[in-house]
Amino acid sequence: MKELLVIFISTILINNLVLAYFLGICPFLGVSGKLASSFGMGMAVTFVMTLSTTICWLIYNLLLVPFNLYFLQYVVFILVIASLVQMVEMFVRKFSPMLYNALGIYLPLITTNCAILGAALFMVSRNYGFIESVVFGFSGGLGFSLVLLIMAGIREDLKFCDVPRVFRGAPITLITAGLLAMVFLAFTGLLNG
Amino acid sequence: MKEFTRGLWYEHPTFRQLLGMCPTLAVTTSAVNGLSMGAAVIFVLFFSSLIVSLMKNVVPAQVRIAVYTVIIAAFVTLVDIFFKAYIPDVSKNLGPYLPLIIVNCIILGRCEAFASKMPVIKSLKDALGMGLGFTWGLFLLSSIRELLGNRTILGYQILPAGYDPLIIMILPAGAFLTLGFLVALMNRIEQR
Amino acid sequence: MGTSLIVLGGLGFIFAALLAFLNNKLKVDEDPDVARVLAVLPGINCGACGFSGCKAYAQKVVEERNIFNGCLPGGGVVNDKVSCIIGLDAGQNSDIRKIAVCKCMAGDINKRKSNNYSGPLTCSAANITAGAIDCVFGCIGYGDCVKACPVNAISVKDGRVNIDADKCLGCGICVKSCPRELFSIIERRAESVYVGCNNKDSALNVKKVCSAGCIGCGICQKMAPGAFKVENMLSCYDQSYKGDESKIEIAKSKCPTKCIYDIV
C-alpha cells in the first residue's frame, strides 16, 4: 500500500510527466488556453492513460515476455493505444452523447499525445507490477491534468498583462512553463525528507 | 524546391509550428544528443513518408491512424535497435525519448497532412526539409543549454573555468526558458 | 521470426476486427444533412451564431430546420446554401450582410486624458482601473479588438478605431473583445448611419471629457423624426428606419459635435 502511495504522489508532483519528462507538451501548449477545455482534455487523458497502461501491461507481460519479443513493444503499444482511443471514441459517441460533446474533440488528439505512450514505456522500464501500473497510469493522467489546469489558470490571467509583442503567444507560455517547472522542482525529495 | 525549403525556415517545425516538443525539450541537454535525435527523426520521417505516401489510397479511414502509427513505430524500432547495437552510449542518453519519436507530432502530422495527400517525390522533399529543420533547431537549442549549463559544446570546453555553470539550464525548467526565448527571437527576426 | 509474426499479426488482426466490428455495431446514425451543412459553413468556429462551433450549429440547424440568426461570417451566400439544404426558402437571406461599427469615434485630439495610467496596455486591464482617458464610456484605444479580429479588419489610428469595410465579416467577435461593449453589428445598407458615441452623461459632463461626444441635444431627433431617438442623453439611430434619406443627411450636418457617421 505504501509503495502505491509513493508512486501516486511522486508521479503527480515529483516526476510529473509534463514538467519533468516533457511528455504531452503539444496538447499542453495547445489546449491550455481556457480552463474549461483543459479540464475536458485532462479528464480524457486520465481515462485513456489508465486504460492503456492497464492493457499494455497485460499484453507485455502475458505475450511479449513469454515469447521473448521485447523488440516488438513499441509497435504493439502504439497499436493498442491507437485502436483503444478509436474504440473509446466510438463507445462514448454511441452511449453517452453528453460525454462525447464534452470530451469528443480531444480524443483524436490523444493518440498523438506522447504522455500516453511515455507512460506505457516508463511502466515497462520501471518494472511495475499490475496494480502499480494501474495506479501509475491513473496518477500520470492526474498529474497531466493538474499542470494543464494550473497553466490554463495562469494563461487566462496573462491576457490582462502587457506582454512584449515578440513574446506573445507561444514564447510567454513556454517561459511560464519553465517557471512552473522550477516550482515543481521544489517537490523533489518530498518523499525522502 | 518549395517543399524542401519550407521546413527549414518558414514552417520550421520547432520554432514556428511548435511541433514535436517533447524530444525537443527532453534530449537537448547536450549537443550530441540533439544531433543524434535529429538524425533519427530524419530517417524515420523519410521512410514513413515514403510508405504512407505510397499507401495513401488503400488505407480505410477507420484504421488510418492505427496503420500510420504502426508503420512509424516499425521504423522507430529499427532505429532503436540500430542505435543500441552500434552507438550504445547515445542510445542510453536518449533513453525513452527515442521510442517517443513514434508519437512525435512532426512525423504523424507530416504523414497526416502532407504525405497522405501528395505524390511520393513531393512528400519525400517535404520530409527531408522538415527533418533537417528539426535537426538544426535541436542543435541550436542543445548547444545553448550545454554551453550555459556545462561550459561545453559537443564536449569541447568553450567557456573559461571561471564561469559558474547555470545548472538550471540542463534541468527541465531551462529547456522551457531557452525555447521560449528562441521562439521570441524568431518572432523578432520575422518582424523586421 | 515465427512467433513474432504470429503475435503482431494476431494482435493486428484482433484489433482490426474489433475496430471493424465496433464500427458497424456502434455506428451513430447522423443525418447526412449535418455533414452537408458543415461542408458549406466556413469552419472557423467563431461562435458568432451563438453555438459552440460550426459543428454544433450544423447539428442544431438540421435538427430544428431553422437557420436561427444565420452564419455571420459566411453571410448571405452561405445562409442561402444552408437554407437550401434544410429545405427552407432561400431568397430571404441574400441581402443580409453585416458589419461592425464602433460607438466611440473620438480620436486622441478629442478625448481628454488627465489620468496617469501606467498599467498594462490592454483595454481589459485599463478598464479595471479608470484607464487613461477621462471618459468612462468611450474607447480606451489599446486595441483589444485589433487582436481579437480574425480577419484583421480593425486598426487603431490616432486613438480612433478604424473598421475596414471590405474585410469585416460582421462575425461579432470584436463585440465580445471590447470591455466597454462599444461594438455593435448592424446591417450593411448604403444609407445607414450610426452615432459614434457611447457617453450617457449630461451635456456638461460630456463636454468636460470629449469634444466629439453626443451631448443629447436632440437636434437630430427634430431634423429626422423616427430615424433618431435620444435616450439617457444619448442619441441612437434606428436601423429599421425606412423614411426619407435626405432628412438623415440634414441631421448629420446639423449635429453640433458631428458625431453621426456613415457606415463605410
Added chain:
Amino acid sequence: MKETVKIIAVLTVVCLLSSALLSYFSGITFARIEQNGIDAINDAIRVLAPQAVRNEEFSVSGLAVYRLFDAGDNNFGYAFIAQGQGYAGTIKMMVLTDMAISEINGMAVLESVETPGLGAKIKENSFRGQFVGLSVIPQIILLKDKISNKNEVQAITGATISSRSVVRILNDRIEELKENIK
C-alpha cells in the same frame, strides 16, 4: 461487409510486414546488443579492479554479483550491483569488495538522475574516492563533519540526502550479500 474485410486486411498485413522487418533486423543485431551490455559491465569492473581478468556472474536477490579472478586465476573479491531510491530517482552502482565482504575497494555510479551540481557529485572523485579501503564493519556511517574511523564517509555539502541514500543502499546490499555468500 467489404469495408470490414478491408479494415482487417490492411491492418493485419501492415502488422505482419512490420513484424517481419523487425524480427529480421533484430536477429542480425541481437548478438551485438547482448555484447554491448556485457562490455559495459566489464568496462565498469575493469575501471574499479584493473587486475581482474575474468569474472563469473551470479545473482543475489535479483541483482548481479561478479566473482573476480586475477591473472593467476585466484578469486580475489566480488564486484556487485547495488541500486535503490536516491533523492530524485534510482541510483545504480557497481561496487568492489574483498572476499570476506569486510571492505569496499571502489565504487562507480552506473545510473543516477540526481540534481546536477549537487546530488550528481556522488559521481565525482571527491565523494567516490572515499569508497576505497572503506571498512563495512559493522556498517558504513555517514558524517557531516570530519571523519576519523575507517568505516566513515563524509557527506557532500548541500546533498546530504543523496549521500545518505548511497550509504543506505550500500549497507542494505552488503547485508544481503553477507547472508547469501558464505
